[in-house]
Amino acid sequence: xxxxxxxxxxxxxxxxxxxxxxxxxxxxxxxxxxxxxxxxxxxxxxxxxxxxxxxxxxxxxxxxxxxxxxxxxxxxxxxxxxxxxxxxxxxxxxxxxxxxxxxxxxxxxxxxxxxxxxxxxxxxxxxxxxxxxxxxxxxxxxxxxxxxxxxxxxxxxxxxxxxxxxxxxxxxxxxxxxxxxxxxxxxxxxxxxxxxxx
Amino acid sequence: xxxxxxxxxxxxxxxxxxxxxxxxxxxxxxxxxxxxxxxxxxxxxxxxxxxxxxxxxxxxxxxxxxxxxxxxxxxxxxxxxxxxxxxxxxxxxxxxxxxxxxxxxxxxxxxxxxxxxxxxxxxxxxxxxxxxxxxxxxxxxxxxxxxxxxxxxxxxxxxxxxxxxxxxxxxxxxxxxxxxxxxxxxxxxxxxxxxxxx
Numbered sequence: 134x135x136x137x138x139x140x141x142x143x144x145x146x147x148x149x150x151x152x153x154x155x156x157x158x159x160x161x162x163x164x165x166x167x168x169x170x171x172x173x174x175x176x177x178x179x180x181x182x183x184x185x186x187x188x189x190x191x192x193x194x195x196x197x198x199x200x201x202x203x204x205x206x207x208x209x210x211x212x213x214x215x216x217x218x219x220x221x222x223x224x225x226x227x228x229x230x231x232x233x234x235x236x237x238x239x240x241x242x243x244x245x246x247x248x249x250x251x252x253x254x255x256x257x258x259x260x261x262x263x264x265x266x267x268x269x270x271x272x273x274x275x276x277x278x279x280x281x282x283x284x285x286x287x288x289x290x291x292x293x294x295x296x297x298x299x300x301x302x303x304x305x306x307x308x309x310x311x312x313x314x315x316x317x318x319x320x321x322x323x324x325x326x327x328x329x330x331x
Numbered sequence: 332x333x334x335x336x337x338x339x340x341x342x343x344x345x346x347x348x349x350x351x352x353x354x355x356x357x358x359x360x361x362x363x364x365x366x367x368x369x370x371x372x373x374x375x376x377x378x379x380x381x382x383x384x385x386x387x388x389x390x391x392x393x394x395x396x397x398x399x400x401x402x403x404x405x406x407x408x409x410x411x412x413x414x415x416x417x418x419x420x421x422x423x424x425x426x427x428x429x430x431x432x433x434x435x436x437x438x439x440x441x442x443x444x445x446x447x448x449x450x451x452x453x454x455x456x457x458x459x460x461x462x463x464x465x466x467x468x469x470x471x472x473x474x475x476x477x478x479x480x481x482x483x484x485x486x487x488x489x490x491x492x493x494x495x496x497x498x499x500x501x502x503x504x505x506x507x508x509x510x511x512x513x514x515x516x517x518x519x520x521x522x523x524x525x526x527x528x529x
Contacts, residue, residue, distance in 0.1 A: 137385060137393075137394050137395050137396055137400060137401065138396075138401065139377075139380060139381055139384060139385055139396045140381065140385060140394055140396075142377050142381075143377045143378065143380075143381040146370070146373050146374040146376075146377040146378075147374060149363070149367050149370030149371065149373070149374055150348075150359050150362070150363075150374075151358055151359055151362040152355065152358070152359075157350065159420070159423065160349060160350070160420070161348050161349055161350075162381070163418070163419060163420040163423075164348075164349040165347070165348075165378070165381075165382070166381065166382070166385060166394055166419075167418065167419075169347050170382045172344075172347030173347065173378050173381075173382045174378070174379065174382050175344050175347070176344040176345060176347055176348075176375075176378060177374075177375045177376075177378035177379040177382070178344075178375075178379075179337075179340050179341045179344040180341065180344075180363070180371050180372070180374060180375035180378070181372065181375040181376075182337060182341075183337055183338065183340075183341040183360070183363075183364070183371075184363070184364070184368045184371045184372050184375070186337060187335060187337055187338060187364060195335075196335050196338055196364055197335050198335055198336075198337045198338075202335060203335065203336070220361070220365065221361060221364075221365075222357070222358070222361040225357065225361075241365075
């Protein structure tokens, strides 16, 4: 961009957004300058505010600008159910897709010794202490069905067993609306092996 | 989003970006919080700075944070050629795609009486004054090939004629790499009518 160094800097800064390349960043910068300067100012303010104030809930580790997140502070949620997810975005997915009304625990990662992510980094001591409180009757393990997610699920299962809490895992199989022809082999094999009586 | 009101506000603010819906905005907010807080802070700063400081060049009307944009101030550009475009993003497209080394004039719109956009709004008095300076030998009209763009081109042609400056228009026809089968009828008819000897 030959006209304005500041515009070039804005375009470059926009590329920190996931899925935004050079062309989209250009389009965004021009759109904001031409048509939505007030929206851009608001976005700027919210970005700064969010990055400075959003930390993690002391109880469930999800994103929160208060020591206790709104969900943990909500007395209307079932205190006997605890769903463990890898990240806040997984928590949001469960919250939006299901009618789940229990509590969450967010690992902020998954077991990955090679990256230095062990039980301590995942806050498993906090989780064990929570289970030891005796209020939880079911630990719903909703880690992703990847190798690391499965290893994490295995460890979570052990922690639940130590606290004599029933552990459950999300069902895996053919997605609804999926066609067998296009399902990957691993999923299909798993679904076949886990068939149940109608 | 039940966990954090501020996060919900950030997600909403991100939707001012073109092409960003609810789902992408979520993904962007989580990505920034989890993995790129410094990038987000930089983006916030650049957004504010750009919206506050970027105005228009007094000579060519493109975006610029200085009274004269870098391109108008560049003495290495050919002062005899003036390319008229509708918007700064069109200017950028010409600049990036072609080897053009002349100057630009940015209309910041196109003739559209119904929206109250007339010659004054397009800065055509400024353009006429520029042509009257006598330095320009060719006015390259690069408005878009839409009805409004064509009407604008027609008016620009008259202004050039009044100043006895040669006016040229970008060639229209079948795009390179395009297949006749998939070209719209209007373009194909125009290309057919404008055929030239090999």
